[in-house]
Amino acid sequence: MIRFDYRRPTSIEACLELLDLYQDKAKLIAGGTDLMVELRADDEKLEHVNMVIDTTHMAALKFIEVEEDVLHLGPGITHEEIWENPFLQEYAPFLCEACHSVGSPQIRHAGTIGGSIGTASPASDPLPPLVALGATVVLASVNGTREVLLEELLLKPYITDIKANEMILSIDFPLLNPEAGFGFVKLGRRKALAISRMNVATYVELDETGKAVDVRIVPGSCMPTAVRISEAEAMLLGQVPSYELHQAIGEKVAEEMIKVTGRRWSTPYKEPVIASLVKRALNQATGVKDDD
Amino acid sequence: MTLNMVVNRKPVSVEIEPYARLLDVLRTQLKLTGAKEGCGIGECGACTVILDGETVDSCITLAASCEGKSIETIEGISDGDQLHPVQQAFVEHNAMQCGFCIPGLVLSGKNILDKYPEADRERIVEAISGNLCRCTGYKQVVDAIEDAKDKIDE
Numbered sequence: 177m178i179r180f181d182y183r184r185p186t187s188i189e190a191c192l193e194l195l196d197l198y199q200d201k202a203k204l205i206a207g208g209t210d211l212m213v214e215l216r217a218d219d220e221k222l223e224h225v226n227m228v229i230d231t232t233h234m235a236a237l238k239f240i241e242v243e244e245d246v247l248h249l250g251p252g253i254t255h256e257e258i259w260e261n262p263f264l265q266e267y268a269p270f271l272c273e274a275c276h277s278v279g280s281p282q283i284r285h286a287g288t289i290g291g292s293i294g295t296a297s298p299a300s301d302p303l304p305p306l307v308a309l310g311a312t313v314v315l316a317s318v319n320g321t322r323e324v325l326l327e328e329l330l331l332k333p334y335i336t337d338i339k340a341n342e343m344i345l346s347i348d349f350p351l352l353n354p355e356a357g358f359g360f361v362k363l364g365r366r367k368a369l370a371i372s373r374m375n376v377a378t379y380v381e382l383d384e385t386g387k388a389v390d391v392r393i394v395p396g397s398c399m400p401t402a403v404r405i406s407e408a409e410a411m412l413l414g415q416v417p418s419y420e421l422h423q424a425i426g427e428k429v430a431e432e433m434i435k436v437t438g439r440r441w442s443t444p445y446k447e448p449v450i451a452s453l454v455k456r457a458l459n460q461a462t463g464v465k466d467d468d
Numbered sequence: 469m470t471l472n473m474v475v476n477r478k479p480v481s482v483e484i485e486p487y488a489r490l491l492d493v494l495r496t497q498l499k500l501t502g503a504k505e506g507c508g509i510g511e512c513g514a515c516t517v518i519l520d521g522e523t524v525d526s527c528i529t530l531a532a533s534c535e536g537k538s539i540e541t542i543e544g545i546s547d548g549d550q551l552h553p554v555q556q557a558f559v560e561h562n563a564m565q566c567g568f569c570i571p572g573l574v575l576s577g578k579n580i581l582d583k584y585p586e587a588d589r590e591r592i593v594e595a596i597s598g599n600l601c602r603c604t605g606y607k608q609v610v611d612a613i614e615d616a617k618d619k620i621d622e
Contacts, residue, residue: 182469182486182532205530212489212528213509228486232533256522280598281576283510285522286529 178215178222184230188237188316191343194229196318200340202227206237206252207286209279210295221334231343237290240264245351251290251344255302256281258289267351270360270377271305277362277375278302290344293326296401298333303402304377304394305360309349315342323348330401356381356390357461361453374398374450376429376457380417388412393425393458398433398450405429408454417462425458426451473534475500476544484531491515491526494541502542502571506600513599516572517541523579523598542571545578553619554578557612565603573599577613581620589614 180203185191195202205211205228214222231237237252240261247267249258255275258264265272278284278292278301292302293313303326311326315338326347329337338344359378374397381390391409394402408428415421430451434443459466471484475498482497494500494517503526506514510528517526518540545552551559554577564570573596580587580595587595592613596606 177487179485179487182530184532184535205533208530208533209510209525209528212530215487216489216508216528228530230530230533233535279510280513281595282513282516282523282525282598285519286524 178218178225180215180226180228182228182230184233186233188234188343188345191229191231191234192316192318192341194227195343196341198227198229201225202229202340204229204231204294204343206231206288206291206294207254207283208232209283209287210291210297231290237345242351246348247351249289249347249349251288251293251347253289255279255284255287255289255292258302259284266354268305268309268349268358270358270379271302271309273360274301274305274362274375274377277360277364289347293329293344293347294336294338296330296334296336298400298402299373299397300402301362301375301396303330304375304396305358306347306349307402307404308377308379308392308394309352311347311349313344314346314348315339316345317342321345327401327403333400352379352390353381357463359457359459359461361457361460363449363453374446374453376450376453378454378457378461380412380458380461382417382462386416387414388417389414393429393454395429395433395450395454398429398446399436405432407432412458417458417464419455419459419464422455422458422462422464423451426454429454469532471531471535473536474538476539476541486532488531489527490517490519490529490531490534490539493531494526494539500541500543504568504571506568511600512569513572513576514569516575516599518575518579521579521582523576523595525598540575542574545574552578553616554581554613557616557619558609561608561612561615563604563608563612569599569601569603573601573609577609577616581613581617585617585620587617 237250239250241248255278259276312323357380362375363373377394379392383389391412408425430447472481504514506512510525515527576596
């Protein structure tokens with residue numbers, strides 16, 4: 177176990193001052209479901225850490241609010257709280273599904289959405305739907321606040337653009353049409369406690385003629401970070417959803433994945449599986465009959 | 469540093485290291501050895517306790533974070549010699565072999581019935597999905613929790 181000192185600031189201002197003082201020697205703890213494991217394993221990326229700043233008590237980080245069609249999600253909200261929230265179940269059902277598939281009940285009771293962003297695991301479940309929602313992250317430091325698109329904040333596996341003296345204050349996204357289609361499909365080794373081998377979040381909005389006017393496809397555990405695959409989204413835009421089209425789009429996503437990651441030992445497995453998951457997530461979002 | 473919390477309805481105050489895990493404080497300082505260390509990384513659920521009404525893995529819970537919080541362990545759920553209905557049902561259904569995972573399974577079962585007294589089988593199965601048992605399989609466990617649901621109602 178890495179040994180560290182501990183502070184429990186009672187306000188955001190006090191927390192920011194501590195972060196500014198300790199910089200990269202400090203880590204924020206929220207649920208601790210990732211950090212505690214890494215600290216205990218003497219993870220080398222934490223070897224310089226000697227201070228843990230606790231945010232679990234901060235009520236100012238726990239909110240789910242709507243203001244002028246923008247949802248503000250507090251970083252201290254747990255995965256379980258997202259899953260159980262009736263408003264989110266209506267407006268972002270794929271985010272609820274994704275949060276519900278994280279770890280186990282014990283992990284979901286402790287783990288937070290802000291922690292998921294901070295950890296930036298390439299196998300994260302909540303990140304693909306948050307990217308599909310077009311979420312922006314509000315970051316604060318002693319010097320002020322800034323907003324960054326989540327998709328741009330995620331730089332590499334486990335690496336974000338969050339500076340050492342910054343903390344997440346809010347995760348914001350414009351509300352999408354709740355009548356449109358949402359999909360989330362995950363492949364894990366078992367239902368509970370499975371870290372995603374791969375997952376996909378999809379959103380498809382149709383016009384009155386049944387043609388797609390807004391398409392978002394975000395695979396997880398395929399690319400280094402969760403990103404929208406615009407080349408694949410373009411294939412559905414202006415078209416009427418169909419099984420065959422979704423199949424072709426799935427193959428396109430697999431092709432884009434290989435362009436970025438190259439052919440690896442896992443590619444013969446990942447290529448057909450991601451194609452199939454994308455097809456299924458699009459079928460789910462559009463009500464097209466899926467394979468039995 | 470001093471940690472103040474309520475454990476099994478009694479206020480306790482203990483001197484801890486800032487990097488102590490809740491599991492170690494419970495087992496070595498408070499001598500509550502019902503919570504077990506299995507995997508140590510939050511996957512097996514043998515260390516499950518109830519923290520402010522929700523199950524957590526105490527092996528990955530920072531003890532210092534529990535300041536002012538209420539913790540329930542397996543030692544605190546029976547009433548004297550009277551077992552909790554979930555414990556009693558585990559006995560009646562032979563829902564255990566080696567027993568290592570049982571404190572965690574019982575607490576996950578108790579917690580879901582506290583939160584959802586009408587929990588159906590599907591919800592019970594999900595509630596124990598973070599508790600691994602390598603002896604019994606899970607049928608007797610789920611049967612026991614379902615059975616306890618009716619006993620709590622009585």
